[in-house]
Amino acid sequence: MLGLSTSLAGRALPPPAAVPSFRHMASGAERLVEVLSAHGVEVVFGLPGVHNLPIWEALRGSPIRLVGVRHEQTAGYAADGYARATGRLGVAIVTTGPGAANCLAATGEAMASGSPVLVVATDIPSTLRRPGEFRGVLHETRDQRAMFLPVVKGGWTVRSADALGTYADSAARLATTAPHGPVYLGVPTDFLTADAGPWARIPTSGPSVPDLAEAVEVVGRSTTPLIWAGGGAQRAEAGAAVAALADKLDAPVVTTYAGRGLVDHPHVVHGPVHLPEVGALWDEADLVIGIGSDFDGMMTQNWLQPPRPLLSVNVDASRNYPAAAALRGDARVVTEALARALPRRPTRRAADRVAELNAAVRAAVLADEPQAVPLLDALEGHRVVADMCVAGYWVGGFQRVTRPRGLAYPVGWGTLGFGFPAALGAALTGRVVAVCGDGGFLFACGDLATARQERLPVTVVLVDDGGYGMLRYDQERAGHPAHGVDLETPDFVALAGSFGVEASEVDGFGGGFAARLAEFTAQDGPNVLVVRARLKPPVNTSPRWYRRVRT
Structure with a gap:
């Protein structure tokens, strides 16, 4: 027995001898990449660390594209964005301890939104681990898998190099089996360079129809x-x-x-x-x-x-x-x-x-927030990833989306900072527009370097209202003056330019915005369109819900 344990109701692996095995000799890292390839993985997102470098070496000789990001949270969000855009397995590869912890918020969003994401995190060498003891090994946590269990569909720590392939195959299958969700796979770093044993593809049955x-x-x-x-x-x-x-x-x-x-x-x-x-x-x-x-x-x-x-x-x-x-x-x-x-x-x-009804919806939007109408009109026909920001709430609620998987929206868990890094993953499949606020964009602005380096076709519509507009609204609605929600923001055009990313700035969502957006979305590579505007939150934000508890 492999001694597997999961976060849910005791999912155990069937015996690997049930189907033909892949038997050529390989290191654990090579076996991991082999399994990912067998599951149709074409791209992974990750950040290297001293513990996971053997995976980088294995990827070097594989057909899988490695997109290196600047923060592990971006790796998780980008894998999620890719999964939402394609319906396929998104993979985030992170290093041990703090690197893994940095990925937790993104993993929680994937869980709440049912995204098939595999988080592969290295762990300290198995030879240095003592059960029940914290020894202070570099990047050691008391139980790294336990950090992930509340925000994953299932989670395993590999018990031996020989079993790595079977664990990886099972983790990928679990993530992509309905109901979809993220899965954690922890790999002690010494298993990546050890000889790995054979692994077996376990057959699955097709869907059935219940009695109607x-x-x-x-x-x-x-x-x-x-x-x-x-x-x-x-x-x-x-x-x-x-x-x-x-x-x-x-x-x-x-x-x-x-x-x-x-x-x-x-x-x-x-x-x-x-x-x-x-x-x-x-x-x-x-x-x-x-x-x-x-x-x-x-x-x-x-x-x-x-x-x-x-x-x-x-x-x-x-x-x-x-x-x-x-x-x-x-x-x-x-x-x-x-x-x-x-x-x-x-x-x-x-x-x-x-x-x-649709005509009445549009009339209601026009009456409630006239600025929202040209925003929604300009975005129609584009694939959009929205962040948790006022403009994103309008998009999530009222954007006419005419294609499957044409909108990714983090509700869900509601994680601020989702939009831009998730759009990096979605952009692997073609041009995408990320709608962000000035606050949430700064969570991952360093990954403009990723967008530039990988020449990713992402257009960021960055709505700058000088702070956390939704929270400012909440304070005003409660009769309080704004406090702690107005922010000093950088010169976003200059910031993007420092990364070699073209950027422009407009006031409001008028004709200048629509023309510039059309120009930017017709280009290759990344760009940023900064819009100075303040929008009223729409009725789908909780302070404006019309159904109320009757007292």
């Missing part, structure tokens, strides 16, 4: 169904299946933040349920069909949307609202089967209702 009889009956009793599609539908590539179901039922479709762009269809609402006009769809529905959604607090205004009869289509049981019926399985496969099983309903003109 009860679900068909529940749907048949409804007259005003609403489809609510979330991140699980996005990760399962269920867009076409959701469209087919919407057509069959003539039902409107609302998407969560993680579901934005899942499908471009006349029944899709281009606004959040936090807007009363959109929330009315929930109130009017006599059945909500939740596809790949956990109905989390951020989307339900902390569960103040009253429970509706719910048909849950998800890999997990419905945790936050009781389900009248549940279909456990892959969101795409199950939704396809459900759409085939249901009769087509007479048209209730859902497309007309949604068109009117």
Whole structure:
């Protein structure tokens, strides 16, 4: 036995002898890279340290692209951004102790957002470890794996060089098995240079379809169904299946933040349920069909949307609202089967209702914050990664996203500083626009060097309102003067220029902004567009939620 332990319910590895093994002699680092290649990994993000340099040597001779970053948190966010943009495994490779700890916030965001990320962190040499003792070895922690357990789907520390390949294969499979999530793999540094044993690919079975009889009956009793599609539908590539179901039922479709762009269809609402006009769809529905959604607090205004009869289509049981019926399985496969099983309903003109609603959404945005309209218009058609900033909240709530995986947004865990480093990972697949505030951008501004060195096609829209605009709003709303939220910010154009990155500055989101954005997004490599503007937070930010606890 390999002595594996995980953060969840005792996931143990099947015997490796069940399938053919890869038997050529290799070092542990070479075996790790071999396993990553076998899982289709084409790029990894990381920062070198004295303990993980053998992995850098193994990567040198491999087809995997190494993107070296300037902070381990960036490695985690970039791996997450890459995973969200591609649906594939994102890999962050960090060093021992403080290097691993620097990656924790990004790992937590990946967990909350269901991103398939593998964090490979070296640990102190196994020969220097004494169980139960802290000896002061360079970068030693008492239990590095334990630091990660609250923010990962599973976590292992490799027990021997011979087992490294099997551990790595299992970690990669766990991260990419629904429900997706990050996995921690700790590797004592001496195992990277030792001879590694063979490893085995463990076969997996395809998704199955549960019995649909009860679900068909529940749907048949409804007259005003609403489809609510979330991140699980996005990760399962269920867009076409959701469209087919919407057509069959003539039902409107609302998407969560993680579901934005899942499908471009006349029944899709281009606004959040936090807007009363959109929330009315929930109130009017006599059945909500939740596809790949956990109905989390951020989307339900902390569960103040009253429970509706719910048909849950998800890999997990419905945790936050009781389900009248549940279909456990892959969101795409199950939704396809459900759409085939249901009769087509007479048209209730859902497309007309949604068109009117989308016009009302736009009118509401224009009335609430006129500056937001040209921002959203200029970004339409672009792949966007938004940060936790006021401009990002407008994008997350109201951007019309017309392609799957066209928006990455950190709610989620809500980690400030996500936008720019996550965009570096997403940019490996083509031009992406990162919408950041001046405060959050400074979390990772050093990785402008990464963007420049790797010639990554990322355009940063940096909205400079002189501080933490959302927190300034919270203080003002509470009747307090601004305190500790107004910041001295650098000359961002000069800062970008010092890294060799082209930058420009405009006032507001008028024609000059749109023209400059179009110019920058047509270029090669990175650039930064600084916008001096202050925006009012939108209704999807919690201080403005319209559903309130009645006292």
